Amino acid sequence: MGKVAVVTGSTSGIGLGIAQALARAGADVMLNGLGDQVEIEKIRASLSAEAGVRVGYHGADLLNAGGAAAIVTDTIERLGRVDILVNNAGIQHVSPIEDFPVEKWDAIIALNLSAAFHATRAAFAPMKAAGWGRIVNVASAHGLVASPFKSAYVAAKHGVLGLTKTVALEGAEHGVTCNAICPGYVWTPLVENQIDATAEARGISRDDVIRNVLLAAQPSKRFADVDELGALTVFLCSEAARSITGAAMPVDGGWTAQ
Ligand code: NAD
Numbered sequence: 001m002g003k004v005a006v007v008t009g010s011t012s013g014i015g016l017g018i019a020q021a022l023a024r025a026g027a028d029v030m031l032n033g034l035g036d037q038v039e040i041e042k043i044r045a046s047l048s049a050e051a052g053v054r055v056g057y058h059g060a061d062l063l064n065a066g067g068a069a070a071i072v073t074d075t076i077e078r079l080g081r082v083d084i085l086v087n088n089a090g091i092q093h094v095s096p097i098e099d100f101p102v103e104k105w106d107a108i109i110a111l112n113l114s115a116a117f118h119a120t121r122a123a124f125a126p127m128k129a130a131g132w133g134r135i136v137n138v139a140s141a142h143g144l145v146a147s148p149f150k151s152a153y154v155a156a157k158h159g160v161l162g163l164t165k166t167v168a169l170e171g172a173e174h175g176v177t178c179n180a181i182c183p184g185y186v187w188t189p190l191v192e193n194q195i196d197a198t199a200e201a202r203g204i205s206r207d208d209v210i211r212n213v214l215l216a217a218q219p220s221k222r223f224a225d226v227d228e229l230g231a232l233t234v235f236l237c238s239e240a241a242r243s244i245t246g247a248a249m250p251v252d253g254g255w256t257a258q
Contacts (some may be wrong), residue, residue, distance in 0.1 A: 001026035001239065003134075004079045006071055008062060008119060009089025011035045011043065013188030014138060017226025018086055018233045023051035025234045027084060029076040031057045054079060062089050063110050068118035076126065083130070084237050085123045087160075087180075088138040094149045094197040105152040113154035113163070120167055124176070133176035134237040137164050138229070141184045141252040147217075149201050161248050168246030177245035179236050184252025185214050187223035218238035220253025 004027065010019040011033030023029045031044055040057055048055035058074055060067035075082050090112045093104040116137055118150035125131025142150060160180060164242045167178035184190055191214070198209045215221055228251060235241055 001234075001237070003027045003083035004030075004075065005084035005086065005237070006030045006032070006075050006082055006119070006123070007063075007086040007088055008032045008068065008071065008115065010086075011040050013255040014183065014186055014226050014229050015086070016043065018056075018088060018136075018138075020047060020051075021227070021230025021234050022084065022086075022237065023047050023053050023055060025237075026051075026053060027237075028054040028079050029056070030071065030079060031055060032060060032062075032071050033089065034059075040147045047116070050099040061114035062118075063107060065110075065114065065118060068115045069104070069122035072119055072122035081130065082123050082126060083132060084134045084136070085119055085127075086136045086138065086233060087119055089115060090138065090153075090156075092153050092194050094151070094194055094201055096149055096201065097135045097151045099191050100151055107157075109154035109156050112153065113159045116160055120163070120178075124167070124171070125166070127176045128171065131175045132188040133171065133174075134241075135164075135167060135171075135178040136233050136236050139164070139180040139182050139248065141182050141217075141250060143180060143182050143248060143249065144256045146165060149198070161166045164248065165246045172245060175242070177236070177242065179244060179246070180248045181229060181232060182248050182250045182252060182256070183224055183229060183235075184250070184255040185223050186226060186229065188226065191223070217255045217258070218253045219255065219258070222253065224251055224253065 007019040032074040066232040205251040
């Protein structure tokens, strides 16, 4: 592939799966995310050795407005350029709207929506100048449809789809595509963490949450694997996908077909 990719929120879950897929396809990758620094260094070093590409790590906290732009400028300095930007970092909070903590609303909008804007803003001019770029936003089935108790997340993810379409139009004549991936339920720590919160909000057991809440709307009745999101991202970053832009692609086992 010979490209340089930034993947936000790639120390875990979907972002890590996407970073691994891009590295295995031959891209140099800048990882980002929170977590134990020793563990992160292990992930970085083993991915670099296994895939035979340069893998860096930038620890910016994307709740800070300057963090996302700093990753992009630092990647250009350390790895030479940015060809691919995957805006993936995200958090969730589950609560009825009348009790929804205001600081959770602010954090979810900042991380799930504004960080994608800040990173795109920083990466867009260099991509345009190069005449080639790929921006992939990890949205959600909740960018297309809502569920109760997830007001901030659903609002942010719908916003990501609006950002995706706008950036697609601005990049259309410059070889820069921008698409959104809309996963249903994928088995990651983010899903694990919301099982207990949903059980509490609805007053039901963990098993009921898994069978009758989380996968109730997912006709395939299975969680997607992060590899599936990685493979789709690699395709969207290929030459074959150069006419695909402004799209929101469900990877949701049929959820939003209903
Ligand atoms: P995860 O919790 O496994 O990973 C989230 C990543 O974001 C981690 O690397 C974490 O360190 C990083 N992160 C968190 N806060 C950060 C901050 N302030 N600054 C920088 N990095 C930060 O979650 P995941 O399930 O892999 O989710 C990744 C994306 O996929 C999110 O945008 C999420 O909304 C979306 N998504 C997930 C699912 C799912 O089922 N897991 C479904 C649809 C969409």
